[in-house]
Amino acid sequence: MMKKKYLRILFPLLLIVGIVTGGLSACSQSEEPSQEENKVEDQKIAIQPEVLMDGIATRSGMELKDLTYFYLRIVNPQSAEFSYFVKMEKNTEGKWYASTDLKNNTTEPKLFFQNGKQPVTVQAIYWKNSSVDNFMARVDEGGWKTPYTFFMSTTVISSLALKGADPLYYNKTIIPQTDAPGGVLPINFRHRFAKIHLKLEFDDYCSQLIGYDQSAVPKVSLGGLLTGSGSYLKWDFNTNNIDYNGDTRDNISTLYSIVWNPPLDIPNSSSEYELMAVPQLIPSGTLNAYFTITNPESGENEMFTWTYQGQEFNLESNTEYDITLQVYGVDPATKGTSNDTLLTKKNIKITGSIKERKGGQQ
Numbered sequence: 001m002m003k004k005k006y007l008r009i010l011f012p013l014l015l016i017v018g019i020v021t022g023g024l025s026a027c028s029q030s031e032e033p034s035q036e037e038n039k040v041e042d043q044k045i046a047i048q049p050e051v052l053m054d055g056i057a058t059r060s061g062m063e064l065k066d067l068t069y070f071y072l073r074i075v076n077p078q079s080a081e082f083s084y085f086v087k088m089e090k091n092t093e094g095k096w097y098a099s100t101d102l103k104n105n106t107t108e109p110k111l112f113f114q115n116g117k118q119p120v121t122v123q124a125i126y127w128k129n130s131s132v133d134n135f136m137a138r139v140d141e142g143g144w145k146t147p148y149t150f151f152m153s154t155t156v157i158s159s160l161a162l163k164g165a166d167p168l169y170y171n172k173t174i175i176p177q178t179d180a181p182g183g184v185l186p187i188n189f190r191h192r193f194a195k196i197h198l199k200l201e202f203d204d205y206c207s208q209l210i211g212y213d214q215s216a217v218p219k220v221s222l223g224g225l226l227t228g229s230g231s232y233l234k235w236d237f238n239t240n241n242i243d244y245n246g247d248t249r250d251n252i253s254t255l256y257s258i259v260w261n262p263p264l265d266i267p268n269s270s271s272e273y274e275l276m277a278v279p280q281l282i283p284s285g286t287l288n289a290y291f292t293i294t295n296p297e298s299g300e301n302e303m304f305t306w307t308y309q310g311q312e313f314n315l316e317s318n319t320e321y322d323i324t325l326q327v328y329g330v331d332p333a334t335k336g337t338s339n340d341t342l343l344t345k346k347n348i349k350i351t352g353s354i355k356e357r358k359g360g361q362q
Helices: 002-039 130-136 159-163 204-208
Strands: 050-054 069-075 084-090 096-102 120-126 148-150 168-174 182-192 194-202 219-223 233-236 242-245 252-256 271-277 280-282 290-293 303-307 313-316 321-329 348-358
Touching: 050 313, 069 182, 120 182, 159 271, 194 219, 204 321, 219 271, 252 271, 303 348
Parallel strands: 050 182, 194 321
Antiparallel strands: 069 084, 069 120, 084 096, 120 168, 148 233, 168 182, 194 271, 219 252, 219 290, 233 242, 280 313, 290 303, 321 348
């Protein structure tokens, strides 16, 4: 029979062995999920792009349904195999898929992230423009390795023309497991250019002059913008830089009325116009608006001009600039004079203001 003093020594030893063994078992169990997790992170992940559009204020009437295709580039700095340059289109279920591999000239390639941890740069552009399509079709990613040369139209005649001057762009470096969980890749397009929304507001006196005829103020000319019409602009899709290439502000943009819905029994009191513009610095005294009011009774025209005299500011991408010109006058008949005409610069004044509205952020 074992003596009591030996039992007193043996029991604590057995207890210690049990604790150590249990601890080791617990450690091995806790390590197993992390090993499995790492194994999952190292596996390639199928990519399913999801297109988003924010920045309602900056749209030129562009809606998500207007996008029928776009160009997608994924750059994995560690692997050419997991780097892609493709054209994306929608299938019959409304899901985006890669229709063409523009690097290898194949159809319907499969897209994968190398793993969940490897950072990649995702770039995408939509610009419904045949010149852009031809540019993107160049071999060896020519559309991303050479700046695109372009100019902005200086005549805006419809809302459809505005959409063609409103490219959407996305450029972001992501980590798939956090920024594209499960391979769902959100492409949050932003409007690369700025939108100018110009509104003329007329007081009662001017409204009576204009009457109900839209042709009384058919257009507004806007001067002082860089458009690339003097010297082509260059946009590097890869770095997202625009080179203004020595362009000048001498060209005039002609805007035709976009919004015209006056009630039938009320004279026109406002007219609205829109223009897409490349981001640029607007120095004080350079932005001008010109328009002509036609007197419906006499048929005479008078040219009116407004010049922005505030502090210089930047036209920024994904931003709308609301320019409101208040046009007001004094009927010369109220002055007791008989030799003044209705349409003279001393009878009509213009004051202007500019407000900016930011679109959503990526």
